[in-house]
Amino acid sequence: MFQVLYSVWALLLGIVLIMLGNGMHSTLIGLRGDLEGFSAASLAVVASGYFAGFLSGARLAPVMIRRVGHVRVFAALGSFMSAGLIAFPLVTEPWAWTIFRLLVGFCMSGIYVASESWLNNSATNETRGKVLSAYMIAQTLGLIGAQGLLTLGDAANSALFIGASILVSVSFAPILLSVSPAPAIEVAPPMSIRKLFENSPLGTVGVFVLGGTYAIQLGMGAVFGAQIGLPPAQIALFVAMLFAGALVLQFPIGWLSDRMDRRRLIFGASTIGLVACALGWVAGDGLWPLMAAAFIAGGVTAPLYALLLAYTNDFLSTDEMPAASGGLVFTFGMGAIMGPLLVGWAMESVGPFAFWIVLGVTFAALGLYALYRMTQRPAPAAADTESYLGVLPTASPYTVEAAGVWAAEQTESETDAGAGDE
Numbered sequence: 001m002f003q004v005l006y007s008v009w010a011l012l013l014g015i016v017l018i019m020l021g022n023g024m025h026s027t028l029i030g031l032r033g034d035l036e037g038f039s040a041a042s043l044a045v046v047a048s049g050y051f052a053g054f055l056s057g058a059r060l061a062p063v064m065i066r067r068v069g070h071v072r073v074f075a076a077l078g079s080f081m082s083a084g085l086i087a088f089p090l091v092t093e094p095w096a097w098t099i100f101r102l103l104v105g106f107c108m109s110g111i112y113v114a115s116e117s118w119l120n121n122s123a124t125n126e127t128r129g130k131v132l133s134a135y136m137i138a139q140t141l142g143l144i145g146a147q148g149l150l151t152l153g154d155a156a157n158s159a160l161f162i163g164a165s166i167l168v169s170v171s172f173a174p175i176l177l178s179v180s181p182a183p184a185i186e187v188a189p190p191m192s193i194r195k196l197f198e199n200s201p202l203g204t205v206g207v208f209v210l211g212g213t214y215a216i217q218l219g220m221g222a223v224f225g226a227q228i229g230l231p232p233a234q235i236a237l238f239v240a241m242l243f244a245g246a247l248v249l250q251f252p253i254g255w256l257s258d259r260m261d262r263r264r265l266i267f268g269a270s271t272i273g274l275v276a277c278a279l280g281w282v283a284g285d286g287l288w289p290l291m292a293a294a295f296i297a298g299g300v301t302a303p304l305y306a307l308l309l310a311y312t313n314d315f316l317s318t319d320e321m322p323a324a325s326g327g328l329v330f331t332f333g334m335g336a337i338m339g340p341l342l343v344g345w346a347m348e349s350v351g352p353f354a355f356w357i358v359l360g361v362t363f364a365a366l367g368l369y370a371l372y373r374m375t376q377r378p379a380p381a382a383a384d385t386e387s388y389l390g391v392l393p394t395a396s397p398y399t400v401e402a403a404g405v406w407a408a409e410q411t412e413s414e415t416d417a418g419a420g421d422e
Helices: 001-006 009-035 041-070 071-092 094-121 128-152 159-176 193-199 199-225 230-256 263-284 287-313 321-350 353-371 397-421
Strands: none
Touching: 009 041, 009 071, 009 094, 009 128, 009 159, 009 193, 009 199, 009 230, 041 071, 041 094, 041 199, 041 321, 071 094, 071 159, 094 128, 128 159, 128 230, 193 199, 193 321, 199 230, 199 263, 199 287, 199 321, 199 353, 230 263, 230 287, 263 287, 263 353, 287 321, 287 353, 321 353, 321 397
């Protein structure tokens, strides 16, 4: 494992620094927006702007890389992202923040595509699972650590925005100075939503719903905390709990995924998420019940995404996985754009605790649809299912594709080994 990490340490370090900067910025939007008197609906539009940019970047970044190369795209997107982060306190208007957030989302998506293609190129079939797991952990630790950095400054001034910009600027040094060769990048055209739905209705609908779930947590968690009157340090802790849970729950959910009907597990994890939202709703402003609710609700979200990807791949051939990956990322992005808009409207109409109501509805919808799909067709045989691999919702189509192919190869290897023992 040490040798595997040593070969990609520069990329992992760069990703941690990027996530520190981007994670600070995401929470700062809620903190500073509340201080500026922005409504929940306005901040929801700002949050959706990020995911609209992210979705655009996932589609256009591979084209840009093929035209001018990894290094130029990486450097250009890093410069624009750093500039976007530092521009927020200069023009404190919702329309301007939406544009800046769209720019940051576009750049962040392109950075993911470039860095993840480098990461996958440096891995072999034997090490790809470990490399992708390390990458997921690096991203999550960066997001969690970013919340701690927020306690070092005041959202009312520009210092934290400048700090986030500096972190992103510095993050490119270890990556661009790495001796790793830039790989060729090929991302298959995305599969149509119709064909994706025909292959896996639950995977398609589930990924769309979960896009809203994840975007609500990432984009509106800090807004909720600010509107119920939590101090900045507690808001940062609340957001950190949303991501810390994924580190703890990813392994047990992944372990169960390879040993039972995945639809049952999707239903069970969704039910746990719904119960956590109910706890958050009845907790009021009680600190530790809120933190527990965030830990559990956030903890099941990322594993559910990986679980839905694995379930979808169960009904695809290896040749279909690349196209399906692009379709799933697009579906997730559309849900992510709509999620904050829905919760922002609800918080504006009902109050800040509508955050938990809408979040709970997404978990309930996913769980009920999984329950319905269990009545429509039998579960695939265990020997025909693909291996589970933790993939974060922020993963680019390149990594979703690589993870699917890796899972298929692992399953074939295990099947061949089992046949050889007989």
